[in-house]
Amino acid sequence: MWRSMRERLSRRMNITWFSLVVSLFTTIVFHAPLMRAVVEGDASWLIIASFVLLLIVVNFLVTTLLLYLGRMVGRVLMAILMIGNAMSLYFINTYEVLLTRQMMGNVFNTRYSEASAYIGLDATLYFLLLGVLPALYILLRKVDYGTLRRFAFSVVASLVAIVGVGAANMNSVLWIDRHATTIGSLVLPWSYIVNSIRQYNYVCMLNRKPILLPDATVTNTERDVVVLVIGESARSANFSLYGYGRDTNPLLAADSVMALKARASATYTTEGVKAILSHKPVKEYYEALPDYLARAGVDVVWRTSNWGEPTLHNVARYEGVKDLVTTYPEAKGDYDEILLCGLSDIIEEAACAKQLIVLHTSTSHGPEYDKRYPKEFRRFVPACNSVEVSKADRAELVNAYDNTILYTDYLVHTVIEALRACEGVRATMIYVSDHGESLGEDNLYMHGMPLDMAPREQVDIPFIVWTSDDAEVREDMTTVGHYHVFHSILYRLAVDSPVYDASLNIFKHGE
Ligand SMILES: [Zn+2]
Structure with missing residues (x-):
């Protein structure tokens, strides 16, 4: 049995199938909290279906782009993101946090002594099973990158699907606007990447010299503390x-x-x-x-x-x-x-x-x-x-x-x-x-x-x-x-x- 599995794994996998496998894994495993939030936000069936489709297509597209254009670099990047996703999911599930800009600020400001306080058996399991294991699969699975034509077809088909979903949801703008913060903080890995960049800009802003207030004067010499x-x-x-x-x-x-x-x-x-x-x-x-x-x-x-x-x-x-x-x-x-x-x-x-x-x-x-x-x-x-x-x-x-x-x-x-x-x-x-x-x-x-x-x-x-x-x-x-x-x-x-x-x-x- 092991031999047949090894043989199957040593065969090259077509890039389309590989991207689909990675996309489905990412959608199902890492986006359960997002889907829960969408359903609890009283979304219509159209919005719920659109989210599922969009997650699958966008993850598929990004995987295809990274793999085809980035090859090994693309894989390493995806492997790192897989681990990032696993740890984010652990925090979302355990502490019900939203990965907003502020939350990323908390993460970067946490000292090691504090960070170690969060790490228990569950965190280790998330890290190994949902992070390291899929990362290894992404790094080691042999992939047939296919022709430029097939790549172009995948990209165009994905874009058409994305535009189609967007067009079908013209009337959902209000709902999306109302839930933007929650949604934006639960889409992995975008939530922590985008919000980390936003936090970085924010910190740069804070480290600037402050705007001085107009001079103040002490008006008496009595002892006050x-x-x-x-x-x-x-x-x-x-x-x-x-x-x-x-x-x-x-x-x-x-x-x-x-x-x-x-x-x-x-x-x-x-x-x-x-x-x-x-x-x-x-x-x-x-x-x-x-x-x-x-x-x-x-x-x-x-x-x-x-x-x-x-x-x-x-x-x-x-x-x-x-x-x-x-x-x-x-x-x-x-x-x-x-x-x-x-x-x-x-x-x-x-x-x-x-x-x-x-x-x-x-x-x-x-x-x-x-x-x-x-x-x-x-x-x-x-x-x-x-x-x-x-x-x-x-x-x-x-x-x-x-x-x-x-x-x-x-x-x-x-x-x-x-x-x-x-x-x-x-x-x-x-x-x-x-x-x-x-x-x-x-x-x-x-x-x-x-x-x-x-x-x-x-x-x-x-x-x-x-x-x-x-x-x-x-x-x-x-x-x-x-x-x-x-x-x-x-x-x-x-x-x-x-x-x-x-x-x-x-x-x-x-x-
Ligand atoms: Zn505080």
């Missing part, structure tokens, strides 16, 4: 301060903090952090709050255990976990409390009267919630410690997530304690999350849904404020957002700026 704690993937629904049934905020509950209702203006880190540090929603790259204040003479400290921050140009003291572990070897470097080391000293040794300290945390970052807190915070048990969240027991997943909120409660409370202990300083603490998180509601996990489609779990975020002088929050601040941070901090540091927008300052003006 603001600590801005940026949360990661924290959703307000799981904070007892926001009415959650479990006591996840035992410490903050006794701290007389104000918990404002808030909505994120993004569902992923880079855009969420950008919004927190921006004076208004802008597409262009404007000077971020830390740079702006540093230029105005404010002492700015940035500490981070996270990523996705805009490039900061003026902040003299920028410390990542590695720097902090070197400075504070006795601290627990694995958890976010390392960001709090020596906080009182920093405030005491401030270079000037006004000070902004930003702590960019990563406490509720999935999928391994259980690894984000020391074991004494594993209070809700059993806590899920699997990387494959979609297979995890939901209750256990929520337990692990709630423990991260419990740990956040401890971190923010510790910041407030440190501020309370500082004498002669008027202090403000603002804790705000970059976006929320899905924990299996509607079968969604993590975050990153396009904002207009995002469920409230990914959008409703905590916005917690504490001040040493019991400053009051305005009554009309019923729902706030990321852009309130910039103006409220300007106000509390007594910084005067032409871009200051009083309507976005959450605090009541003093007499």
